[in-house]
Each structure stands twice: as structure tokens, then as C-alpha cells.
Amino acid sequence: MKKITLKDIAIHFSVSISTVSKALNDSPEISKATSEEIKAYAKEINYTPNFNALSLKNQRTKTIGIIIPNMLNYYFAQVLKGIEKVATQKGYKIITCISNESLQKEIETIQMLSTGVVDGFILSVAEETEAQKEYQHFNSCIEKEIPLVMFDRVVEDINCDKVITNDFMASVNAVNYFKNKGSKKIAFAGANMDLSVGKLRHEGYLAGLKNNNIEEDKDIIITTHEMYYRNHDAVVRPLFDHTFDALIASNESVAIAAMKIAQEKGIKIPEDLSILAFSNGILARHSNPRLTTISQHGEIIGEKAATLLINKLQNNITTTSIETVETDIVIRDSSK
CATH class of the missing domain: 3.40.50.2300 (Response regulator)
Known part of the structure; x- marks a missing residue:
């Protein structure tokens, strides 16, 4: 079957090939009515543009x-x-x-x-x-x-x-949220510290502590260079050698690993420990308990x-x- 071209459409409407091309690309030079008519006909005859040719001619x-x-x-x-x-x-x-x-x-x-x-x-x-x-x-x-x-x-x-997204302020707001809910010892578990977003989340957490006159406790701060799919259980477990009543996690996997360890140790969530994580994904909605998150939209x-x-x-x-x-x-x- 012969491939339909711009020329075929131009002949049908008795217009130039340039006019057809402009109509198909919504050029303001062509009236809306004409554009819609040409596009409807192109669809009817199953016209498909030759993108290689377009690239050579228009660099687009x-x-x-x-x-x-x-x-x-x-x-x-x-x-x-x-x-x-x-x-x-x-x-x-x-x-x-x-x-x-x-x-x-x-x-x-x-x-x-x-x-x-x-x-x-x-x-x-x-x-x-x-x-x-x-x-x-x-x-x-x-x-x-x-x-x-x-x-x-x-x-x-x-x-x-x-x-x-304003990752820095998101962490500041997370600390504010926990402080307003009565938390006294707020931990932080961050993976992917090679990433700009990981660093900003950590910096925002530290700023949030300072703003709320909460002393920084290095024992309940973990920052790693682990990639998102590595074993977060081993990364988070050392936190539980210390006491804290809230945790900000840099992603959902870290948070769920923390919830699992807490449950193993008989720590009740959220009665004894509140947990919040970045990224409002599917894991958060289906974890048990369902996970409080920072939505990045x-x-x-x-x-x-x-x-x-x-x-x-x-x-x-x-x-x-x-x-x-x-x-x-x-x-x-x-x-x-």
C-alpha cells in the first residue's frame, strides 16, 4: 500500500504542502477551523508523519x-x-x-x-x-x-x-511536626547521601533540630551511601541500640525496615515510636501500619x-x- 504523504493531503485540499504541515503542527498562521479540518482528514486516511524527514528539514x-x-x-x-x-x-x-x-x-x-x-x-x-x-x-x-x-x-x-522539591524545608517541617506531637528524641536514617536530595534532607533535619532547641544526638543519626535497593535492615538496625521516639527516613524502604525491627523488639507504632518517610508511594499505603509520608507531588x-x-x-x-x-x-x- 502506498504511504500517504503531506503532498496527498495538500492535493486533496488544493493547498500547499507547507500549509498542511503548519495545520498539523497547530501553527497560529493557519485558522483553527482549517487546522481541525486538515487534521481530521489526516486521521481518516491514517496519515503518519515521517519524523526522520521532519528532523532533516526542521531540525525538530x-x-x-x-x-x-x-x-x-x-x-x-x-x-x-x-x-x-x-x-x-x-x-x-x-x-x-x-x-x-x-x-x-x-x-x-x-x-x-x-x-x-x-x-x-x-x-x-x-x-x-x-x-x-x-x-x-x-x-x-x-x-x-x-x-x-x-x-x-x-x-x-x-x-x-x-x-x-524543597527537600531541605520538607525535613525542617517533619521535625516541627514531630515536636508539635510531643516527640523528644527525633532520629534520622538517610540512604543515598551521594545524592543532592539526600544531603538536603539531612541538612534540613539538623536545621529543624536547631530551630526547636533539640540537641543533636549522633547516636540516632545514620547516613549511608547505600543505593536505594540495598539491605536497609542492616543499615537501620544500629539505631535501635539507642532510645528515640520519632524517626525521619529518607525513603520508604528505610522506614519499613525500621518498622519491621521495631515490631520485632516489641516497640509499638505509633504509641512508642512515630515514623515518617519521604516519597508518598505504594509501599506507604500498604505497609502495616500505613506509613506517614512527605508527598513530593x-x-x-x-x-x-x-x-x-x-x-x-x-x-x-x-x-x-x-x-x-x-x-x-x-x-x-x-x-x-
Whole structure:
């Protein structure tokens, strides 16, 4: 069967190929009525654009490359949902890749997709990339004028758009919450301290203690460089050699490991120990007891990241910006 082309649609409407192309891409030069009529006909005859040809002619593929560190994290799934929602509304496609926390995989993915495959990238930096502070692949994109939007895990020194949550203030607010509920000894268990977000959560916790005139006790503070899927039980267990009545965990896996150990030791939750964790994911809702969390609003972050990138692509914006999404505490059964 002969492949339908722009020329075929142009002949049908007795207009130029350029007019058809503009109509299909929602150009303001074409009236809304004409655009809708041409798009309806294109759909009726099953027209599919030749994106390789578009790339060669316009240097635009209307495709966005998404790179996330892992596929098991509910938060990243929510961010993807937000990106996909906005991309679809704006007529963009997405290609999603997983770095698996690997610097090399991240480099290879960017090199592969930046050869005319995508117009720009939305990404959260791999743990290995942050640990080794190797950012040349990001700078190479910027030098090629391929825009980047970083979210959640971002690199301060890279001049690109960023969408972040206020991890520092989230920890401050968590300490305030526990203090207001009567907690006297608030512990902290943080994994992924190579990550910017891990460091900010720890710093916010320390600031929260200071603000509330609570003395810092190093015996009930654990910070590790373990990646998210490692054995958190062994990491958290030493905390329970000491006394504390509240715990802020840097992620749900750490919190659930702590709950399991507490239950083994006959510590009642939340009567004897309140626990709160970052990221409002599936684990939190199905743990026993259900886990109080800090919601990072992943879907909103995805929407903002996609909007930033597409606006930059469509309007040739050269300035960069940082957008912050505030967090809130979702109270469940693991806290008083």
C-alpha cells in the first residue's frame, strides 16, 4: 500500500504542502477551523508523519528524551505520568530510558538520542553521576543547543532548567511536626547521601533540630551511601541500640525496615515510636501500619518539567529557570 504523504493531503485540499504541515503542527498562521479540518482528514486516511524527514528539514522531531535513574520507584512513575500528560497535550512524543543509576548508561543514552532523535531531555541524574561528579555529557548537550530540564536530582553547576522539591524545608517541617506531637528524641536514617536530595534532607533535619532547641544526638543519626535497593535492615538496625521516639527516613524502604525491627523488639507504632518517610508511594499505603509520608507531588513535577522544555523548544527561550514544588505531610497510622 502506498504511504500517504503531506503532498496527498495538500492535493486533496488544493493547498500547499507547507500549509498542511503548519495545520498539523497547530501553527497560529493557519485558522483553527482549517487546522481541525486538515487534521481530521489526516486521521481518516491514517496519515503518519515521517519524523526522520521532519528532523532533516526542521531540525525538530517533536520527541522528548526522558532519562530516569530506576524503574522501580513509584515517584519516578508519577513524574513520567505528568510528563506524558503535558507532552500528549502539546503534540509531543516521549522516549523513556532507564540509567539504572549508571553514569556510563546515562552518557550512552544521551549520546544516542542527541543525534537528531529527540529535541531535548528531561532527566533525573544517576547516583553514580553525582558520586563521581562527571557532568561533561550534560555540558555537551548544552553546547549543541539541546535543552535539558533536570528534576529532583539536579546538578547545581549545570546551566539548565530545573524542577525541584524543597527537600531541605520538607525535613525542617517533619521535625516541627514531630515536636508539635510531643516527640523528644527525633532520629534520622538517610540512604543515598551521594545524592543532592539526600544531603538536603539531612541538612534540613539538623536545621529543624536547631530551630526547636533539640540537641543533636549522633547516636540516632545514620547516613549511608547505600543505593536505594540495598539491605536497609542492616543499615537501620544500629539505631535501635539507642532510645528515640520519632524517626525521619529518607525513603520508604528505610522506614519499613525500621518498622519491621521495631515490631520485632516489641516497640509499638505509633504509641512508642512515630515514623515518617519521604516519597508518598505504594509501599506507604500498604505497609502495616500505613506509613506517614512527605508527598513530593511527582505528577506536578513532571507536568512542570515538560511545560518548561516544550515552551523553550517552541519559543526559542534562551534563559533558564528553577521551579520549586512544595511538599506536604500525608498523615497515616505510623505517627501520632
